[in-house]
Amino acid sequence: MAEQIAAAIRDPNSGAMPVQVAVYCDDCGRTDARDYLVVETSTKAERFEVARKHLRNEGWQCDAHGDYCPDCVATSWSGEDDQDGDQQ
Ligand SMILES: [Zn+2]
DSSP, X not given: OHHHHHHHHTOTTTOEEEEEEEEEOTTTOXXXXXXXXXXXXXXXXXXXXXXXXXXXXXXXXXXXXXXXXXXXXXXXXXXXXXXXXXXX
């Protein structure tokens, strides 16, 4: 019976498998590592995008600026998306 369950999880037709992806907050260093169901042939970048997509729904901000956890989004970002003007 256990073998049947294992066979169902490793469905060769779907090509999906659970992989742990860790996303780090660029501000406080908090790590969110979880198992995501990804296509076996997916690249590392694609797996990160799966994780980021999921975390965005939980309040993370993941974009070109970096990855920020909900706590840091609340304190550092006020919804404004100004460019980092490095004016001297
Ligand atoms: Zn943070």
